[in-house]
Amino acid sequence: MLFEEMMNNDQLVIGDKQFESRLFTGTGKFNDQQTMVAALKASKSELVTMALKRVDMQHKDDDILAPLIKNGMNLLPNTSGARNAKEAVFAAELAREALQTNWVKLEIHPDPKYLLPDPIETLKAAEMLANKGFVILPYVHADPVLCKHLESAGCAAVMPLGAPIGSNKGIKTAEFLDIIIEQATVPVIVDAGLGSPSHAALAMEMGADAVLVNTAIAVAGNPVAMSEAFAKAVQAGRQAYLAGLGGQSTEAVASSPLTAFLEASL
């Protein structure tokens, strides 16, 4: 197959949906709704995350849903705030009613300091949600064994972290992401910690199927421009992966002929 043809047919399939863009985005932490919508549009992202909260009876919340739906974005509600499997299942069921989707980003992080995902509760919740017909995308540590368990439990993808949520530290889990990507039979979405477009490009070069970026875009000096930069980086990284990266070596490998023509006698 021609390379161009390969690039053109390079669609990501998760559950019942196909995606052109391999950049998924979050809706949190933007200064205002207008910037959020403009940035998400610029990202060309087709899957955006949302959270759910108990309504504050004293205040009126902004309606952020209408512009997202209007722009054709698929919504991925998360279970953020859940501290165990039982709470996560309840949150997922509420989100299904609120957003009329059976897709859920399963996240259970009881520790408020590092927001690291609880593997035991996450696996428990995944098993329960699979029985209830959810399309589950679990946020997990870059643990290859856990990712295989989640696959067996029926998850539609796995979302291992690069670094703690919102830390912008980049890919600190590369060795383990490599193993997860090698072994996975479901899409691998690198989530959390990607702080710059080069981090996203690296994840894609490594063979990740997609990345999820929120903080790095939302808190950028210019979120719309940063969104575009991430979109380009994800595309470049994917293209590089498909093109086949050259191997590495410790010693130099000459790129020019080393014949000693300057010394040659005429």
Next chain:
Amino acid sequence: MKIQVNEQALTLPNSMNIEQLLTHLEKPLIGSAVAVNMQIINRSEWATHNINEGDSISLFQAIAGG
């Protein structure tokens, strides 16, 4: 009729269903989820599920998040 909505005591002027309650509270139907006494009520039942005296209603809304 006395009920609780998100742990806040509330008196309703007359009997109503969930859809009417959301409108009464000026809350959007889109993006909302409702549980009555911790039981989630399907959206398709909002127009027929009547609120009873003493019910504890939990009201949730989709918001921005990562």
